[in-house]
Amino acid sequence: MISFKSxxxxxxxSAATFSLAQSSALAQEGxxxxxxxxxKWSFAGMFGTYDKAQLQRGFRVYREVxxxxxxxxxxxxxxxxxEGGPGFSEGQVKALAAxxxxxxxxxxxxxxxxxxxxxxxxxxxFANEDAAAxxxxxxxxxxxxxxxxxxxxxxxxxxxxxxxxxxxxxxxxPDYIHALLNGYTKPxxxxxxxxxxxxxxxxxxxxxxxxxxxxDGSPKTVEQYSRDVAAFLMWAAEPKLEERKRTGLNALIxxxxxxGLLYFTKKKIWADAH
Amino acid sequence: xxxxxxxxxxxALGRWFESRLPIMGLIHGSFVAYPTPxxxxxxxxxxxxxxxxxxxxxxxxxxxxxxxxxxVDLAFASVEHIMRxxxxxxxxxxxxxxxxxxxxxxxxxxxxxxxxYGSYKAPREVLWILGVIIYLLMMATGFLGYTLPxxxxxxxxxxxxxxxxxxxxxxxxxxxxxxxGGYSVGNPTLNRFFALHYLxxxxxxxxxxLHVWALHVVGQNNPAGVEVKNVDRDTVPFTPYATIxxxxxxxxxxxxxxxxxxYVPNYLGHADNYIEANPLSTPAHIVPEWYYLPxxxxxxxxxxxxxxxxxxxxxIAILAFLPWLDTSRVRSASFRPMYRIFFWAFVLCCLGLGxxxxxxxxxxxxIAARLLTAFYFxxxxxxxxxxxxxxxxxxxxxxxxDAVLAKNGGAVMNPAE
Numbered sequence: 001m002i003s004f005k006s007x008x009x010x011x012x013x014s015a016a017t018f019s020l021a022q023s024s025a026l027a028q029e030g031x032x033x034x035x036x037x038x039x040k041w042s043f044a045g046m047f048g049t050y051d052k053a054q055l056q057r058g059f060r061v062y063r064e065v066x067x068x069x070x071x072x073x074x075x076x077x078x079x080x081x082x083e084g085g086p087g088f089s090e091g092q093v094k095a096l097a098a099x100x101x102x103x104x105x106x107x108x109x110x111x112x113x114x115x116x117x118x119x120x121x122x123x124x125x126f127a128n129e130d131a132a133a134x135x136x137x138x139x140x141x142x143x144x145x146x147x148x149x150x151x152x153x154x155x156x157x158x159x160x161x162x163x164x165x166x167x168x169x170x171x172x173x174p175d176y177i178h179a180l181l182n183g184y185t186k187p188x189x190x191x192x193x194x195x196x197x198x199x200x201x202x203x204x205x206x207x208x209x210x211x212x213x214x215x216d217g218s219p220k221t222v223e224q225y226s227r228d229v230a231a232f233l234m235w236a237a238e239p240k241l242e243e244r245k246r247t248g249l250n251a252l253i254x255x256x257x258x259x260g261l262l263y264f265t266k267k268k269i270w271a272d273a274h
Numbered sequence: 275x276x277x278x279x280x281x282x283x284x285x286a287l288g289r290w291f292e293s294r295l296p297i298m299g300l301i302h303g304s305f306v307a308y309p310t311p312x313x314x315x316x317x318x319x320x321x322x323x324x325x326x327x328x329x330x331x332x333x334x335x336x337x338x339x340x341x342x343x344x345x346v347d348l349a350f351a352s353v354e355h356i357m358r359x360x361x362x363x364x365x366x367x368x369x370x371x372x373x374x375x376x377x378x379x380x381x382x383x384x385x386x387x388x389x390x391y392g393s394y395k396a397p398r399e400v401l402w403i404l405g406v407i408i409y410l411l412m413m414a415t416g417f418l419g420y421t422l423p424x425x426x427x428x429x430x431x432x433x434x435x436x437x438x439x440x441x442x443x444x445x446x447x448x449x450x451x452x453x454x455g456g457y458s459v460g461n462p463t464l465n466r467f468f469a470l471h472y473l474x475x476x477x478x479x480x481x482x483x484l485h486v487w488a489l490h491v492v493g494q495n496n497p498a499g500v501e502v503k504n505v506d507r508d509t510v511p512f513t514p515y516a517t518i519x520x521x522x523x524x525x526x527x528x529x530x531x532x533x534x535x536x537y538v539p540n541y542l543g544h545a546d547n548y549i550e551a552n553p554l555s556t557p558a559h560i561v562p563e564w565y566y567l568p569x570x571x572x573x574x575x576x577x578x579x580x581x582x583x584x585x586x587x588x589x590i591a592i593l594a595f596l597p598w599l600d601t602s603r604v605r606s607a608s609f610r611p612m613y614r615i616f617f618w619a620f621v622l623c624c625l626g627l628g629x630x631x632x633x634x635x636x637x638x639x640x641i642a643a644r645l646l647t648a649f650y651f652x653x654x655x656x657x658x659x660x661x662x663x664x665x666x667x668x669x670x671x672x673x674x675x676d677a678v679l680a681k682n683g684g685a686v687m688n689p690a691e
Binding site: 074075079141145146148149156162163165170172197237239240244245247248251256258259262263265266269270273 | 312351354357358364365368510514515518519521522525526528529532533534535536537538539540541545546548549558629
């Protein structure tokens, strides 16, 4: 354990102090691959909001496919009925929660399994990371904030444009997830991914056409599944996005008016000073 | 500039209190009657903007601590709790994390303004050095704060930065172990970083008081770089003139701040910091926050650990000697044609170092970083001392009033008239 720590420590120090040779090699390896395509997202831009139907479809993909390995443990099941989310009803969420088995203790302090409530977090799939790694080789990451934890470099000068009004590009994560799920382009190698740094991904191709049943007539394709689940994961990572953008608009309108009034007051006060 | 206050409270109670503790007179003398040069431009508003940012950071920070848990197994989860379950938690956290960046944006403008207009020259040396101390405290505070969410960049950034101290000869390892409270960055480190992150802003506030005090003793510099000679002709009272101008500037700056909070809140952060800290997995790139990047580039430009750390700290420490390195008798770059060119070259040098700090240290990047590092130090050690000897400054206006007159082509009126 200690030697492991000191090895990774040494790696970090050499990486930072001398050169980032290893990491840049890694980055270059990834860099040779294509950069994810910038998709159109309903939640992008100043007036962006989540597409409820899309989030519901995305949740379905998560539940039927991803959740076999990936947990979503920082969310409560009841969050699915929150404002600014997929818009499930209280009743739907209650019924859904009851389908999960939650570890708990009874009145005598004995460990039990009970049906879930909306106030329960999505249960963890494995007791800990080691248990997950023992099954999968590498622990599948929790997906609660994955849409904000994954990104890609846009390079100079585009990364500078990304902060500007009109661009305000913040969807690196969903674009990367969407690209990754469509990046299994070698049919004979299910662990080869065009967009994964180094191209060797531990997760074999998870989605295939017609795998998840959609009831709203949306196409049952990998392309559509990946788009929907990426949107769902963005909501999972940033559930207050709609509230944030709405508040921001009010704040900006107020500040612009306030600044305008102050500007004219300033002009009047200074009129006799120069 | 400011002598004993002539302030007399209107009410009898006020006069009773004032004769026992003249605090209203202090405030009146500092923020109402205080004479400010009439030719100040908007680059002088960044002092007010920085005061606003300090207050904003302290208020959002104190509320965040009410919901945050400084424990390695819970810290990351508590930040997510703030983002998801605390009322307005997302706002508080984004306001605080982007507030740190805005604080540095403002302080860099403030510092470059001082550099351009020679605000560090006599009699403002102590004022300038107090500013350098505030900047150092800000860097420490920002670094400590970045470790608290306990993401991958928090952990590995803390590991890399604290490892600087192992470069100290003989006692380096012992000092680093003492800083960590163990043999690597861990729970004791997080605990003490949290305690210090809460403490340092109040130390900043203390030094800010000294900074403003020193400012009010010597008076503000101004774009013409000449001292106030006639208070009536050269200055206007702080209130209402500077108050309204600063308020307007602060609100304009708040628009920028709000843009980042509400629309690009994660732009200045790193995606890896949304991955919980894992001591067994080193991220591909360990990149500090953007405001440290120029210094990070200098650190990595030197091919020796001790040399790199020395150069990095030296690049900040040298700022404190600026008043004596610049030998020119003229303050403002407006009247220093050669200095003006070197000033902008220095600005580009800092931006370039910032860019290189985010790139892998290899090949052409490292050569560029070395050249820019040489220029960075050369600017202070060679260019500034020599310019004072070889540069022929343009004629400087005799008074501030003359400078305003020359600019407006009209008569200077006394606002009281």
